[in-house]
Amino acid sequence: MAGMTLKERLRSDLTTAIKARDEVRSSTLRMVLTAVTNAEVAGKEHRELTDEDVLGVLTSEGKKRREAAEAFADAGRDEQAAKERAESAVISEYLPEQLTPAEIEVLVTEAIDELGVRAEGPRAMGKVMGVLTPRTKGRADGGAVAGEVRRQLVG
Structure with missing residues (x-):
């Protein structure tokens, strides 16, 4: 998908997920895109995020999901933990390979x-x-x- 920004790729994948009725993927991508939009309007003036900025948003959204999954698992709320893990997995597909x-x-x-x-x-x-x-x-x-x-x- 050369020439496409990360944000465009997220949007395009969201459309695909909605058409495929992939609930987890579409709700996760929707949340991520909302977080991106929030970041764009957070400053004094609206700005378009670079791919690097979007990666930052994805990283923090992924981290939130991992921490929530842990918290839910510790509380014995396995169904919720599994949902957070599934969302984290979708997000990690957009992140560069993680360092060992x-x-x-x-x-x-x-x-x-x-x-x-x-x-x-x-x-x-x-x-x-x-x-x-x-x-x-x-x-x-x-x-x-x-x-x-x-x-x-x-x-």
């Missing part, structure tokens, strides 16, 4: 070495995260990246 813990570890090591801040320990956390955030955006949970940075800087 091993890949995150390598990226963190490279960033620390590149900055030469290993000796600074935990104080260098902000500098390292500043380098890593654009490299891992949409491909890894920020908390997981920060945890690995902390582990390597303290170690």
Whole structure:
């Protein structure tokens, strides 16, 4: 689907899902597109989101679903947990492939070495995260990246 923005792809897939009467997919894509629209009008002036901005929205929507699924599962509300998981699965189809813990570890090591801040320990956390955030955006949970940075800087 070259030439199509991520937002156009979401819209097009929503139309397809509605025609196919795919409830989960259509309701999930509707929610995501609403979140995108909300982000576009959130600032002082309306702006068109870039694909990278839309990925940010997708990432946070996916994270909300995963956290909700966990909360529902812990509360023994399996049906609700399954619904959140299904929505999360639809969202993840639009995200770049997620980094494995091993890949995150390598990226963190490279960033620390590149900055030469290993000796600074935990104080260098902000500098390292500043380098890593654009490299891992949409491909890894920020908390997981920060945890690995902390582990390597303290170690």
